[in-house]
Amino acid sequence: MATSMCINRLINVQVNQTCERNTLIRRCIYLSVVGYRNRGTQDEDRHEDAQVHVPVVNTKAQVRFHVKTADWIAEDVRQKILEKNKTRINKAGELLVTSELSRSQQRNLGDCIRKISDIIAEASEKPYEPTAEEIAIKESRLDKSTKERLKQKKMLSTIKQSRRVDFD
Known part of the structure; x- marks a missing residue:
């Protein structure tokens, strides 16, 4: 069952405290509430056909976020979202997020909107690029360790050379 009538009322409680990213997300989502039935367990005393009757509760939320039409997100970020969440995206290009x-x-x-916001924030992060100073330090450490390794190798070689016995 899809709810489109009171979308703003349903999410305003959560969105009002956060900033404009959630407002932009609201424009590109389709909300639906899914009913599910938790049947519980059966006792051994009961007949096999008897079931525990539990009323259906419509609290599971499913949000569909159409990534390709979200023009307020940079193209490279959209591509990263599509790559990282391949299993969550359907054929229509919608990112499915559920919460219960x-x-x-x-x-x-x-919670669904927060998850979408986190996915966008994670895809927006730039990878760490070391500075020139850090690269230079790393290279000097590598050179120093290489020299030390070769020095140890040379010492072991001379020790083994001295142990050799010539039978001439």
Whole structure:
């Protein structure tokens, strides 16, 4: 069952505290609430056909975020999102995010939006690039360790040379 009537009311509690990223996310999402049934366990005394009746609770939230139409995200970030989340993206190019942490529908929708925001933030991070000074330090350490290794190798070689016996 899809809910489109009260999207703002459902998420405003969570989104009002955060900044403009969540507002932009709201424009590109499709929300749906999924009903699920938790049946529980059966006792050995009961007949096999008997079931524990538990009412359906519509609290699991599923959010679809269309990555390709989110023009406010840079193209390289969108590509990184598509690459990292291949298993979460359907054929229509929508990123599916679900949450059933809470018994509250509003909290689950807020959690889905937080997850999407985290995915975007993770894809936006630039990889660490060492400075010229750090590269120079690393090279000097590598040179020093190479020289020390060769020195040790030479010492072992001379020790083994001295142990040799010539039978001339």
